[in-house]
Amino acid sequence: MNVELAEEYILHELRAHLPAILYYHGVHHTLDVTQAAMQLATAEGITAETDRQLLRTAALYHDTGFLRTFTGHEVEGCTLVREMLPRFEYTATQIDTICEMIMATRLPQDPHSHLAEILCDADLDYLGRPDFEPIAHTLFLEFQARQLITADENAWNRSQEQFLAQHHYWTATAVAWREAAKQERLREVREKLLA
Template sequence: MNVELAEEYILSQLRTQLPPILYYHGVHHTLDVTQAAMALATAEGITNKTELQLLRTAALYHDTGFLRTYNGHEAEGCALVHEVLPAFDYTPNQIGAICEMIMATRLPQDPHSHLAEILCDADLDYLGRSDFESIAETLFREFQARQLVTADEDAWNRSQEQFLSQHHYWTTTAVAWREAPKQARLAEIRTKISENQ
């Protein structure tokens, strides 16, 4: 596996080819998820070099389907992985493991391995971070630009409340790091909703 070249290739594609209205799902999100995945892997005791390389590649490629489509981007990302990664010396089994992790991030999340749990938690790491509001705002703008939500802030708060109340982290580390702050965000959103009634 030539992870470095695979990373260099896909970051170049994401930087130059992603639609500009992906305010949330831009290359910054990919880099954020990759950093979170590697931090979680360390804390979760993942030391196997191959596993770490597979996780890093899955994180870097998890939203590459947005290069082709918005809905169903995970499946498109897997198709892209199958097309691109053999040139970087990834085996069919390695590509299969990467696709399994990418598909686990599709909502509702459904991971079937420890590495997939780590990637799922990394993908939504921001839900329990101090930068939650600024990142959620980019998602709201992206959904507005794609006409997936109305400009109604109360309706957005209600959808955020529903999402946060149904979401759960999969790894012990993410629960320890992010669950309490996520619950605090949820309480703040519920307060906003009740104030607007």
């Protein structure tokens, strides 16, 4: 498994071909999720190099489906992973593990392994971080550009409230690191709705 070449390849593809309207799901998101996944893996005691490499690859490839489609991008991402990763010496079993992690990030999240739980938590790590507001705003802009929502900020805040209230982190580390701040973001969104 040549993780370095697989990483170099996909970052080039994402930079060159992702639609410009992906204000949230851009390369910056992929890099952010990858960094968060590796930090969570360390804190969660993932020390086996193969597991770390598979997780890193899944994080790097988790939104590659956006290269082809907006709807069902996780499924399309797995199709791309099955096409691309054999050229970087990934086995069929390793690719299945990566796809299982990618599919777990589909909302509502449904992880069935510790590595998938870590990727799910990394994918929504920002919900409990100080940079929540600017990141959430990029998602708002992306949804507007894709005509998934109207320009009504109140409707956006209602959807944010619902999402934050229903979301939960999967790993003990993410709960410890992010849950309290996420609850604070939820309180802030509710205050906006009452204003």
